[in-house]
Amino acid sequence: MRLAFILGEIGSGLRRNLSMVVSVILVTFVSLTFVGAAGMLQMQINQMKGYWYDKVQVAIFLCSEGSTAAGCASGPVTAEQQASLNSLLESPAVAQYVNDFQFESKEEAYNHFKDQFSNSPIVDSVTPDQLPASFRINMKDPEKYQIISETFSSQPGVETVIDQRQLLERLFSVMNGASLVAVSIAGVMIVCAILLIATTIRLSAFSRRRETGIMRLVGASKTVIQLPFILEGVIAAVIGAALASATLWAVAHFFLGEFMSQQYPDTAFISSGQTLILVPALLILGASLAGISSLLTLRRYLRV
Amino acid sequence: MIRFENVTKVYDQKARPALDSVNLEIDRGEFAFLVGASGSGKSTFLRLVLKEDRATSGAVYVAGQNVAKISSWRVPRLRRGIGVVFQDFRLLPQKNVFANVAFAMQVIGKSRSVIRDTVPEVLKTVGLEGKEHRMPHELSGGEQQRVAIARAVVNRPGILLADEPTGNLDPTTSMGIMGILDKINQNGTTVVMATHDDDIVNEMRKRVVELKNGVVIRDEARALYTSMIPVVGQSRRLKDASGRDATETGLPGEGEGQR
Numbered sequence A: 001m002r003l004a005f006i007l008g009e010i011g012s013g014l015r016r017n018l019s020m021v022v023s024v025i026l027v028t029f030v031s032l033t034f035v036g037a038a039g040m041l042q043m044q045i046n047q048m049k050g051y052w053y054d055k056v057q058v059a060i061f062l063c064s065e066g067s068t069a070a071g072c073a074s075g076p077v078t079a080e081q082q083a084s085l086n087s088l089l090e091s092p093a094v095a096q097y098v099n100d101f102q103f104e105s106k107e108e109a110y111n112h113f114k115d116q117f118s119n120s121p122i123v124d125s126v127t128p129d130q131l132p133a134s135f136r137i138n139m140k141d142p143e144k145y146q147i148i149s150e151t152f153s154s155q156p157g158v159e160t161v162i163d164q165r166q167l168l169e170r171l172f173s174v175m176n177g178a179s180l181v182a183v184s185i186a187g188v189m190i191v192c193a194i195l196l197i198a199t200t201i202r203l204s205a206f207s208r209r210r211e212t213g214i215m216r217l218v219g220a221s222k223t224v225i226q227l228p229f230i231l232e233g234v235i236a237a238v239i240g241a242a243l244a245s246a247t248l249w250a251v252a253h254f255f256l257g258e259f260m261s262q263q264y265p266d267t268a269f270i271s272s273g274q275t276l277i278l279v280p281a282l283l284i285l286g287a288s289l290a291g292i293s294s295l296l297t298l299r300r301y302l303r304v
Numbered sequence B: 001m002i003r004f005e006n007v008t009k010v011y012d013q014k015a016r017p018a019l020d021s022v023n024l025e026i027d028r029g030e031f032a033f034l035v036g037a038s039g040s041g042k043s044t045f046l047r048l049v050l051k052e053d054r055a056t057s058g059a060v061y062v063a064g065q066n067v068a069k070i071s072s073w074r075v076p077r078l079r080r081g082i083g084v085v086f087q088d089f090r091l092l093p094q095k096n097v098f099a100n101v102a103f104a105m106q107v108i109g110k111s112r113s114v115i116r117d118t119v120p121e122v123l124k125t126v127g128l129e130g131k132e133h134r135m136p137h138e139l140s141g142g143e144q145q146r147v148a149i150a151r152a153v154v155n156r157p158g159i160l161l162a163d164e165p166t167g168n169l170d171p172t173t174s175m176g177i178m179g180i181l182d183k184i185n186q187n188g189t190t191v192v193m194a195t196h197d198d199d200i201v202n203e204m205r206k207r208v209v210e211l212k213n214g215v216v217i218r219d220e221a222r223a224l225y226t227s228m229i230p231v232v233g234q235s236r237r238l239k240d241a242s243g244r245d246a247t248e249t250g251l252p253g254e255g256e257g258q259r
Helices: A002-016 A018-049 A079-090 A106-116 A121-125 A142-153 A164-207 A209-217 A222-263 A278-301 B042-049 B072-080 B097-106 B112-125 B141-153 B171-186 B198-204 B231-242 B244-258
Strands: A058-062 A098-104 A134-139 A158-163 B002-009 B019-026 B031-035 B057-062 B082-086 B159-163 B190-195 B207-212 B215-220
Touching: A002 A018, A002 A164, A002 A222, A018 A164, A018 A222, A018 A278, A058 A079, A058 A142, A079 A098, A079 A134, A079 A142, A098 A106, A134 A142, A142 A158, A158 A164, A164 A209, A164 A222, A164 A278, A209 A222, A209 B097, A222 A278, B002 B042, B019 B042, B019 B207, B019 B215, B031 B042, B031 B171, B031 B198, B042 B057, B042 B159, B042 B190, B072 B082, B082 B141, B097 B112, B097 B141, B112 B141, B112 B171, B141 B159, B141 B171, B159 B171, B171 B190, B171 B198
Parallel strands: B031 B190, B031 B207, B082 B159, B159 B190
Antiparallel strands: A058 A134, A058 A158, A098 A134, B002 B019, B002 B057, B207 B215
């Protein structure tokens, strides 16, 4: 009975205050979209880092069939060549710059590739043979990349030596900057949302002061009096959060999944499924924003 | 049922107190009029009973409980034991008669079936049977006040406070309202009614507590709106009552003696 009563109160509150409720929905929608966009950018950075990025700095790719580099004139890398590269890495001259290194076989390379590009159609057209085996080196000092490069580029069986960080770091700093901007905008919008929710609740409490006055007099509990107001704000904010989640999913699905991945097939993009991780976070954030701001407002404007 | 022990209420430190060392006891099942000019402290008295305000000093007991000691989350329970009626009815304009009365039961969580049984019964007590589905604006002032009374007593409170319930009504209608209040009182509810309406007070011949400037200057059983005590005595008391010092010694004791 009391539940039905509270639901009825919420319904009438939302109806009476419709324009304010719509504006709360829109403001939380926009602010949470920015929060989610920042989250998506970070997820995208992680996706692009792949398996090795955080573990190693330098990759020595070994010759495979069809390699055209100068060092690969004698065909794919042989077991002896690989062994001598391994011992060179372990020799004191090189080992002083190296924390540790790992060998990635063609099979392992294929598995890591599959993980990173799981959302991309390219994964179906690649076979383990096409991917080079490699030594992955974790440097004591990443700045010393040049030494490794000079030592190994000319070795037989080495296709190329790559400093992975150099390739991606500039892109990542742009993306990190963009997520910072998104977070700042989200912050301002969240302040707007909180103030707007507070104002809405105040108006709502004022327009229903007759009812709440009577409720107080006949001994309704604080919960019964305040809950409809709080839930009004929470419902509006949750609707906003749901819209934000839907927008982010649509961006991942249509823009990244269907447009960008066609344009840049060699880049790993996050899937629309991955953005669903953000949904509960956005819903909880929206609900708690509204809940807290309406609770604080009611404490001032609705005496019980 | 209601006991004031030396209660003082000060709203503004610079002004005189709204209530000044009031000692008063209203017993269970009693019917008492609270009379006095505007600003004499009648409304403050009612607010203190409801714990809408705290007494500045002294203690207010309602149904044996010191209201100052009731924690804020238990105040609703106190208020469920008290019905209140106002001069301006305070009905919800968008709800019909039945819904207005039912509202008081809904918000404290009564079940639908209990509401369905109780509300028509209470509406019958106040003489509104058959008007369940009217909207407040379709009713006369007297009928609206009956709805308000029905709402105040539907949860069977032990106390009914009425703040000038007949202030907006003509004399005949007022007498009808008084009949209802009297009936409610005879069913065992303590009724305290603040009023300016001398005709009603004179007609009912109930206990009269007169306040002036926050001080009880008269407390008589089966009394009239104006004092029956000779004018000489009254003028002396009124003079005393206006000064704060004189009141403490003289008046409350006098009221006590007449009860």
